Amino acid sequence: xAGVSQTPSNKVTEKGKYVELRCDPISGHTALYWYRQSLGQxxxxxxxxxxxxxxxxxxxxxxxxxxxxxxxxxxxxxxxRTERGDSAVYLCASSLTTGGNNEQFFGxxxxxxxx
Amino acid sequence: AQRVTQPEKLLSVFKGxxxxxxxxYSYSGSPELFWYVQYSRxxxxxxxxxxxxxxxxxxxxxxxxxxxxxxxxxxxxxxEDSAMYYCALSGLANAGNNRKLxxxxxxxxxxxx
Numbered sequence: 001x002a003g004v005s006q007t008p009s010n011k012v013t014e015k016g017k018y019v020e021l022r023c024d025p026i027s028g029h030t031a032l033y034w035y036r037q038s039l040g041q042x043x044x045x046x047x048x049x050x051x052x053x054x055x056x057x058x059x060x061x062x063x064x065x066x067x068x069x070x071x072x073x074x075x076x077x078x079x080x081r082t083e084r085g086d087s088a089v090y091l092c093a094s095s096l097t098t099g100g101n102n103e104q105f106f107g108x109x110x111x112x113x114x115x
Numbered sequence: 116a117q118r119v120t121q122p123e124k125l126l127s128v129f130k131g132x133x134x135x136x137x138x139x140y141s142y143s144g145s146p147e148l149f150w151y152v153q154y155s156r157x158x159x160x161x162x163x164x165x166x167x168x169x170x171x172x173x174x175x176x177x178x179x180x181x182x183x184x185x186x187x188x189x190x191x192x193x194x195e196d197s198a199m200y201y202c203a204l205s206g207l208a209n210a211g212n213n214r215k216l217x218x219x220x221x222x223x224x225x226x227x228x
Contacts, residue, residue, distance in 0.1 A: 035216070041220060042201055043216070091159070
């Protein structure tokens, strides 16, 4: 089947604006992760969903960041009052959590540029 | 502190030469170690995980708990191995099946003809 998809692939916004980034995981994957990758860095964990609930949001940098997964499938990462420092590639990954197979499958990312 | 260190940002070798990408980690607990690879214009994909002890595309990696290392090796590099390589770890004992990954900065491998 299809892999993890993310939309939009690119988003350019102005400082102070609100943005939403969407992740469509692999069908049947109950675990969903958001990561952020700044230029020249490795990905950094933001938030983990198990089903509909955010089981670990310890990586969200501040309260301008919020994510939802209302039906346990598609997830939306929301950023309020964007700042230039939010510019990065936002990656989504999904995995099965049953048994030992917890390989994370990544989407192509959304490149966010805050001007 | 939980940390993954990849000391080399760029590694350049000639085709057919051996290659070793270094990874050291710091973690209080039982980690699972991974290598992910990102080829040009492609998404991140899993290359190896220490638990499966496989060889993928000729690459191997052995977890050395004494040295807290998980170096990636290949005896004869190929041009198609040119890519960005990330070492990452997750905690085996994390609650609720949480397998969030802690990542190194990545090493860009260039295999020259």
